[in-house]
């Protein structure tokens with residue numbers, strides 16, 4: 242398709258001069274731009290296709306150069322980027338150095354918060370409104386949050402609703418109801434929203450529902466057909482809006498989210514309403530691209546594909562080694578087969594955690610809590626207390642939401658809950674909102690938790706089995722990547738024991754987690770340079786294998802700790818602290834990991850290389866450490 246309008250839209254102001262037909266064409270061009278992007282990289286797709294008209298209506302109704310707009314989660318921000326001056330860079334999205342796949346205030350004044358986690362939009366927009374009312378009341382800035390139906394059940398959303406009603410701020414929450422999270426939505430609220438679907442679209446007749454209800458005694462006077470209309474209106478109110486009205490919001494809707502004219506009309510109306518308002522909008526995830534609307538789960542973040550006129554789409558082939566995620570879910574499946582106490586919890590990430598087979602085969606022991614990570618952990622605490630062996634399978638970055646529940650409902654009670662921290666490490670194109678580089682630090686602060694990381698594919702199943710026998714909480718972290726295998730005679734997983742792959746005379750790599758194979762490869766190559774470097778697969782951070790690690794510190798010239806976690810309070814810090822407490826010389830210890838800064842988006846391999854965590858980087862550090870601390874004749878070493 243040739244883009245005629247999109248390149249002309251340098252800012253949302255330019256939308257105003259477009260006719261309705263031109264706006265329809267612009268919507269088509271935006272959808273085409275979305276299709277082009279996913280032809281060569283994984284990117285958020287179906288959610289973006291679904292909000293095109295909603296995005297246009299918002300920018301046509303409000304002036305977000307001064308008004309406030311937060312897209313909840315932020316993964317549906319692409320149309321907004323395209324019409325806020327970023328069309329020329331759009332083909333760089335999710336590439337290193339290019340546009341982020343989420344809102345980014347450094348890119349545009351139209352992006353207020355860098356977000357990626359669901360549920361905080363109503364709170365932040367309420368805060369913006371409260372701040373604006375105090376500082377610049379004369380500007381009368383409007384405040385809008387676009388909240389997905391998947392994000393709606395997050396506890397923080399209800400904390401914000403509660404507070405907004407109390408503050409009675411002029412706040413517009415647009416509920417973008419597409420009947421989906423990444424997976425089909427779950428829970429009581431999902432059922433509630435399903436019922437709202439029976440209501441007719443909002444058409445202005447029930448402009449004021451309370452007015453309508455006040456008319457109840459007059460029903461008898463109405464013509465028969467009016468009664469039907471009234472019933473519809475009440476049904477809509479009861480089903481779609483009652484909950485929100487009871488919480489102190491004015492409910493308006495539902496509105497067809499692909500009818501631009503209806504959307505604009507509804508927005509113009511609610512724009513001037515005083516107090517908090519919820520505008521309920523029905524959209525279709527994947528709208529405008531049939532394969533995506535027919536299979537929104539697959540097309541949430543699809544693998545790159547080509548469009549094909551006969552079969553619809555042809556996906557590009559994936560890499561061959563099985564991902565850590567697959568190996569973990571296979572192991573969990575086996576464990577559930579063997580042990581009836583094992584149950585698995587996910588917080589709305591069944592697809593990402595590859596738990597579909599478990600959901601199908603063990604529906605009684607599979608729990609999807611929705612985007613409610615805090616609840617999931619406390620719930621797991623309850624199940625463990627009842628005698629079950631719950632496995633909480635949540636991405637490292639999202640589990641941050643549960644910090645207090647990990648402390649109180651699990652660690653403090655010393656309950657046998659196993660945390661599977663998927664996407665632990667650099668998450669690639671999702672970037673700083675999603676990199677799982679803090680969990681080692683936040684898990685290690687709580688007593689009782691065994692903190693573990695598999696070094697490669699072979700460690701996964703025995704490590705998970707270990708947690709089922711262990712009487713206490715345990716966490717296991719692994720990244721979003723294919724799991725490599727280090728060929729060896731596997732040492733069994735023993736509580737607090739590392740695995741020594743080999744000792745070296747010159748120095749030692751001590752790897753915590755999936756960079757173990759890279760350490761092995763670096764040591765192999767360093768041998769060709771004349772350096773004899775040992776490699777330890779640490780496996781445990783708590784308890785730390787001080788016997789082996791202290792031996793490395795005392796008997797080899799230097800130790801390099803390697804991890805894919807922040808260096809602040811991570812594995813290397815743990816080693817340093819233990820060595821210092823034991824009175825050892827710590828000056829020969831070098832920590833490699835994620836520095837104390839937020840890491841941008843890019844391919845995991847690119848980011849690891851930038852941080853000196855690839856094989857070349859590990860070798861370079863070993864050479865530096867050897868120059869500084871090596872005792873052998875440096876002439877024999879090829880740097």
Ligand SMILES: Cc1ncc(C[n+]2csc(CCOP(=O)(O)OP(=O)(O)O)c2C)c(N)n1
Nearest residue numbers: 288357358359389390391392421422423589
């Ligand atoms: C705290 C948190 N948990 C999980 C996720 C992963 N996640 C991203 S989008 C999404 C579904 C959101 O559904 P919805 O809000 O309805 O948006 P839609 O994709 O339907 O547009 C989930 C679970 C997240 N981003 N943040």
Ligand SMILES: CC(=O)[C@@H](O)[C@H](O)COP(=O)(O)O
Nearest residue numbers: 314316357542593664671721
């Ligand atoms: C928006 C969001 O948080 C998810 O869509 C996330 O991008 C999923 O990550 P994976 O693609 O690694 O499952």
Ligand SMILES: [Mg+2]
Nearest residue numbers: 389390391421
């Ligand atoms: Mg949704």
